[in-house]
Amino acid sequence: MTENNKPKNFIRQIIEDDLATGKHSRIHTRFPPEPNGYLHIGHAKSIVLNFGVAQDYDGQCNLRFDDTNPHKEDEEYVEAIKEDVRWLGYQWAGLYFASDYFEQLYQFAEELIERGKAYVCELSADEVREYRGTLTEPGRESPWRDRSVEENLDLFRRMRRGEFEDGSRTLRAKIDMASPNMNMRDPALYRIRRGVVHHQTGDEWCIYPMYDFTHPISDALEGITHSLCTLEFEDHRPLYDWVLDNISAPCHPRQIEFARLNLEYTVMSKRKLTQLVDEKHVAGWDDPRMPTIAGLRRRGYTPASIRDFCSRIGVTKSDGTVEMSVLEAAIREDLDRSAPRRMAVLDPLRVVITNYPEHEEETLSGPNHPKDESMGSRALKFSRELWIERADFREEANKKYKRLILGGEVRLRNAYTIICQKVVKDVSGEIKELHCTYDPNTLGRNPEGRKVRGVIHWVSALAAVPAEVRLYDRLFTVSAPDGDKDRPFQEFLNPDSLKVVQAMLEPALAEAQPGDRFQFEREGYFCRDIVSKDLVFNRVVTLRDSWGGG
RNA sequence: UGGGGCGUGGCCAAGUGGUUAAGGCACCGGACUUUGACUCCGGCAUCGCAGGUUCGAAUCCUGCCGCCCCAGCCA
Numbered sequence: 001m002t003e004n005n006k007p008k009n010f011i012r013q014i015i016e017d018d019l020a021t022g023k024h025s026r027i028h029t030r031f032p033p034e035p036n037g038y039l040h041i042g043h044a045k046s047i048v049l050n051f052g053v054a055q056d057y058d059g060q061c062n063l064r065f066d067d068t069n070p071h072k073e074d075e076e077y078v079e080a081i082k083e084d085v086r087w088l089g090y091q092w093a094g095l096y097f098a099s100d101y102f103e104q105l106y107q108f109a110e111e112l113i114e115r116g117k118a119y120v121c122e123l124s125a126d127e128v129r130e131y132r133g134t135l136t137e138p139g140r141e142s143p144w145r146d147r148s149v150e151e152n153l154d155l156f157r158r159m160r161r162g163e164f165e166d167g168s169r170t171l172r173a174k175i176d177m178a179s180p181n182m183n184m185r186d187p188a189l190y191r192i193r194r195g196v197v198h199h200q201t202g203d204e205w206c207i208y209p210m211y212d213f214t215h216p217i218s219d220a221l222e223g224i225t226h227s228l229c230t231l232e233f234e235d236h237r238p239l240y241d242w243v244l245d246n247i248s249a250p251c252h253p254r255q256i257e258f259a260r261l262n263l264e265y266t267v268m269s270k271r272k273l274t275q276l277v278d279e280k281h282v283a284g285w286d287d288p289r290m291p292t293i294a295g296l297r298r299r300g301y302t303p304a305s306i307r308d309f310c311s312r313i314g315v316t317k318s319d320g321t322v323e324m325s326v327l328e329a330a331i332r333e334d335l336d337r338s339a340p341r342r343m344a345v346l347d348p349l350r351v352v353i354t355n356y357p358e359h360e361e362e363t364l365s366g367p368n369h370p371k372d373e374s375m376g377s378r379a380l381k382f383s384r385e386l387w388i389e390r391a392d393f394r395e396e397a398n399k400k401y402k403r404l405i406l407g408g409e410v411r412l413r414n415a416y417t418i419i420c421q422k423v424v425k426d427v428s429g430e431i432k433e434l435h436c437t438y439d440p441n442t443l444g445r446n447p448e449g450r451k452v453r454g455v456i457h458w459v460s461a462l463a464a465v466p467a468e469v470r471l472y473d474r475l476f477t478v479s480a481p482d483g484d485k486d487r488p489f490q491e492f493l494n495p496d497s498l499k500v501v502q503a504m505l506e507p508a509l510a511e512a513q514p515g516d517r518f519q520f521e522r523e524g525y526f527c528r529d530i531v532s533k534d535l536v537f538n539r540v541v542t543l544r545d546s547w548g549g550g
Numbered sequence: 551u552g553g554g555g556c557g558u559g560g561c562c563a564a565g566u567g568g569u570u571a572a573g574g575c576a577c578c579g580g581a582c583u584u585u586g587a588c589u590c591c592g593g594c595a596u597c598g599c600a601g602g603u604u605c606g607a608a609u610c611c612u613g614c615c616g617c618c619c620c621a622g623c624c625a
Binding site for chain 2: 008036069259323
């Protein structure tokens with residue numbers, strides 16, 4: 001539903017204006033990740049924005065890998081990113097690599113030199129830092145700043161030929177060392193990286209263009225109309241425009257910045273996510289507790305729920321932190337509608353129906369969805385011995401407790417009502433099993449003259465299918481794990497973020513395929529793990545629970 | 551203490567001088583219920599602060615305050 005209404009935000013407004021005024025007759029956006037890690041929910045926001053805008057205005061959106069730093073990048077990531085974008089439900093108009101443009105970029109760099117707008121600098125990295133000045137003091141001009149065009153051209157060509165060592169020279173833009181915007185203080189355009197193998201271009205190049213030089217040109221080369229990026233690049237926009245203004249660019253895309261996504265109880269930076277993986281706090285990039293697309297997918301989130309989430313949170317320039325409940329609400333809404341209902345007992349307690357025939361087993365039926373008959377029904381086995389949830393029984397409780405108590409009656413979902421007659425305990429006092437009686441006249445109808453206080457789920461002990469169920473909780477114990485300057489975020493990891501239980505499932509669940517999602521009634525939504533060969537279920541999210549628990 | 555941004559309810563977020571200040575999430579009531587689910591009803595803000603302009607301001611002006619980003623040969 002939510003997806004049908006086009007979202008309204010300031011970027012779409014700009015686009016609509018550009019279309020209305022005729023500035024643009026078609027829209028072209030791009031999603032430009034660096035292939036140095038896996039995509040996370042924050043990227044999803046950008047993907048949904050870029051591809052969504054293209055979709056809604058009959059435009060196009062490219063997928064472009066910003067691969068200008070061979071040190072950090074890897075082919076593994078480009079494949080993972082492509083898979084994630086596709087999984088989210090989008091198709092790119094063009095698939096490009098910034099490295100596709102290395103030759104053109106190089107030519108534009110020479111053009112800049114010829115125009116006297118760039119020079120080869122021989123300051124070391126440390127010296128450049130000194131010369132740059134500070135936030136409050138202007139920088140000083142490099143002693144190499146005023147070389148002739150010929151000399152610069154010669155030097156730059158020799159840089160390309162590999163005549164100079166890493167770090168010995170850079171190509172710099174000649175702008176303004178006194179600019180209050182640090183990015184305009186003669187930023188580096190090219191650096192030397194000899195001997196590294198680039199995942200796309202191999203050893204073809206030993207000089208690599210910087211982001212600030214590459215990005216605007218890549219955008220222009222692809223005919224991008226609106227270049228959407230996050231807030232931290234706001235200060236780079238003057239440089240983005242400077243580059244395009246000083247070369248013979250085919251067009252001049254407009255950079256627009258929006259706030260990146262922050263989510264409570266998790267971390268979002270690639271560096272921290274990488275740490276979580278490397279330090280083995282999680283099982284991998286696709287650990288269901290990770291905010292990565294791969295993690296959310298394995299957890300059981302649907303592409304539609306993530307798209308819905310992204311439209312719910314909106315796009316603005318004010319940075320905030322979204323509560324986890326928004327994400328959870330999105331997946332609950334999707335799964336409530338689409339997930340077949342099943343019964344699974346996560347913490348089994350044996351129940352013996354003493355007035356039910358010893359070796360008999362009968363087949364009952366339960367609807368797959370309480371509100372959607374078209375989803376059909378499945379067979380349920382009922383027998384003398386059952387499993388119920390340990391938490392669904394108390395020897396005594398107040399009126400608020402709507403489950404089974406000693407001497408009390410409760411409805412077994414999709415079956416009969418039972419009354420607990422006796423509690424059997426072991427020597428330590430722990431409840432071993434319950435002896436109950438059932439009322440054969442309560443199948444599909446309420447008992448005469450009595451009102452049953454509640455409904456609980458169950459599984460026939462005879463037919464139960466044992467399985468591992470993984471119960472996930474938030475990865476961190478505090479809402480902003482990286483918000484403490486003195487303490488590393490790892491200190492806030494939630495030791496109980498994963499609880500593994502051996503559950504008893506109703507027989508129909510044995511046929512679940514990897515990736516299949518269900519609602520385990522009264523417990524939550526679960527998804528059969530897509531990695532494990534065994535019958536393993538991951539809890540996507542619990543059901544909403546308005547009961548205090550008392 | 552340079553520059554660039556941002557500030558509407560607990561969290562997001564519409565709003566672009568005249569509206570009872572949308573909506574979602576959360577929360578609190580209540581109805582319904584063979585899921586304490588779902589659904590349905592109802593409740594829940596005067597817009598960072600202070601001045602000013604105006605018949606009228608969340609929307610315009612001024613001054614404060616708070617928060618975020620920038621000193622990579624990362625993106």
